[in-house]
Amino acid sequence: MEINRIATADTVFFWEGCSNHQLRFQKCDECGHVRWPASIICPKCHSMKTSYIVSEGEGEIYSFVIYHAVFNSNFKNKVPYVVAVVRLKEGPHLLTNIVDCDFAKLRCGRKVKVVWRKIGEVTVPCFQ
Amino acid sequence: MNYTRIRKLRDKYAIVGVGYTPQGKIPGRTAMSFYAEAGANAIQDAGLKKDAIDALICYRQFPAANDEPEATPYLVAQHLGITPAILSQESYCPRHQFIQAVSLLEAGFCNYVLIIYADNAVSGKRMFINEATHSESPAYNFAYGEFGFVADYAMAARRAMHQFKTGPDTWKEIAVNQRKWANLNQMAAMHNKTLDYDQYMNSPYLAEPFRRLDASLISDGGRACVVTSVERARDLRHPVVAIMGVGEANPSVDIHQSAYMSGPTGAKKASETAFGMADIKLDAIDACEIYDCFTYTVEITMQDYGFFSPGEGNEFFKDGKTAPGGKMPVNTSGGLLSEAYFMGLTPITEGVMQLMGRCGERQLGEKTGTNKPEIILCSDNGGVLQTHSCLILRRL
Numbered sequence: 077m078e079i080n081r082i083a084t085a086d087t088v089f090f091w092e093g094c095s096n097h098q099l100r101f102q103k104c105d106e107c108g109h110v111r112w113p114a115s116i117i118c119p120k121c122h123s124m125k126t127s128y129i130v131s132e133g134e135g136e137i138y139s140f141v142i143y144h145a146v147f148n149s150n151f152k153n154k155v156p157y158v159v160a161v162v163r164l165k166e167g168p169h170l171l172t173n174i175v176d177c178d179f180a181k182l183r184c185g186r187k188v189k190v191v192w193r194k195i196g197e198v199t200v201p202c203f204q
Numbered sequence: 205m206n207y208t209r210i211r212k213l214r215d216k217y218a219i220v221g222v223g224y225t226p227q228g229k230i231p232g233r234t235a236m237s238f239y240a241e242a243g244a245n246a247i248q249d250a251g252l253k254k255d256a257i258d259a260l261i262c263y264r265q266f267p268a269a270n271d272e273p274e275a276t277p278y279l280v281a282q283h284l285g286i287t288p289a290i291l292s293q294e295s296y297c298p299r300h301q302f303i304q305a306v307s308l309l310e311a312g313f314c315n316y317v318l319i320i321y322a323d324n325a326v327s328g329k330r331m332f333i334n335e336a337t338h339s340e341s342p343a344y345n346f347a348y349g350e351f352g353f354v355a356d357y358a359m360a361a362r363r364a365m366h367q368f369k370t371g372p373d374t375w376k377e378i379a380v381n382q383r384k385w386a387n388l389n390q391m392a393a394m395h396n397k398t399l400d401y402d403q404y405m406n407s408p409y410l411a412e413p414f415r416r417l418d419a420s421l422i423s424d425g426g427r428a429c430v431v432t433s434v435e436r437a438r439d440l441r442h443p444v445v446a447i448m449g450v451g452e453a454n455p456s457v458d459i460h461q462s463a464y465m466s467g468p469t470g471a472k473k474a475s476e477t478a479f480g481m482a483d484i485k486l487d488a489i490d491a492c493e494i495y496d497c498f499t500y501t502v503e504i505t506m507q508d509y510g511f512f513s514p515g516e517g518n519e520f521f522k523d524g525k526t527a528p529g530g531k532m533p534v535n536t537s538g539g540l541l542s543e544a545y546f547m548g549l550t551p552i553t554e555g556v557m558q559l560m561g562r563c564g565e566r567q568l569g570e571k572t573g574t575n576k577p578e579i580i581l582c583s584d585n586g587g588v589l590q591t592h593s594c595l596i597l598r599r600l
Contacts, residue, residue, distance in 0.1 A: 079343050080343055081341070082343040082347060083341070084341050087341070138363065139360070140359070141355045141358045141412060143349060143355060143412075144409040144412060145408075145411065147331065147352060148333075148346070148349070148351055151349045157349055159349060170460075171345070171348060171350060172348060184362065184365075184366035198347065200348070
């Protein structure tokens, strides 16, 4: 599967971090809010003063779905697979996959940790 | 919120005509043809001449299929042969059509507003995948196999299962009750197909926890209506169906980052405005026409409106309480699940037709063992619960 142009001008730092197995987010210097999606301003206080933090990669499943239908032919051999939103300890809600898991044990609130997977040339954060 | 000013708009504007087209699977037709037919039929149904229409508001236009021209609002106006003073078209679903219509009429910029949605989604093989937009780049979502509205709403529904008691046992009641209404509606795609609990439970998962039967239909066709003042409506041909209250709310945050998956969604705030304007309570409502892109959408909307507490949906919907013969009829055309998908115009125009008394076999009242309706509550939402509009209609 080929992934093209996953980074935007706003998320170059995030994907560079991923290639080094670091989950990086922006943190507002004024109010301390850790934000995602990446943005030039803090949605809480509109400050443009920004630092970068590396997440510990720990969080919990906020919600998840199990894809059974094939919506795209690239995923024909992958169903069933799990798409989830993980709430990281630092705050951001990140869309991801839960990998190598027992579907019966999936629960909202379950603790998960980042693992790194390669899709084509791109390193993406998944959770376990 | 202070409702003094908007309360003056209560019962001041009315929906005076509804336009239908052939619907369901109608091969060999462009989206544009459905726009034109629905619009012309709504104007004719209202008993108006086309030149009276001085505002045209189109629902979201999806990218044209089959190399057809894009159904821009300009082209819709051109096909209808009108040159409206006011022209608009929403792009990503914010549901402000009726607030916009009422506001424009009140300000005096126009007198007759035509509102339309149409698509050839079946013939055009629309998958509703590219149409779902997110906070991440398309390639990001593709990398994780995140495709389209079914899974997005299923994500919200799963969180709700975690937060309070809900799931397939509640959603099957919604699907089955609405199908019973569709069985009374000859225009409904599912008119001839009955549905029972076993069929629902045996329906294959698309994106668990959602089964195929939790999801809206995909339809060819269109729907339209005309909004004007109650004063003008009194001179037109149909019983007057007034807009008693209208409200809108836009939580906006992408479902991937939202903290409102399991409510309160925009339905709560939008309904507070609509009920504040109408100056009534929930107990005045005789029936509901709820935007039902998925079964769970009906549950969370009615929960946020205050019909029941979180987790009591099963009790509310079971034993056919929202089906023909039930205490609180919901989605009396079959809705998006069992009639046809025309965004919010499926529920809203059904509310209008019921109050006009034009619904034949499915007519609320004696015929279906339900209360004769005076006030109907309608909803419309868009994106993935990112926008919500609530409309209270009343027969004057």
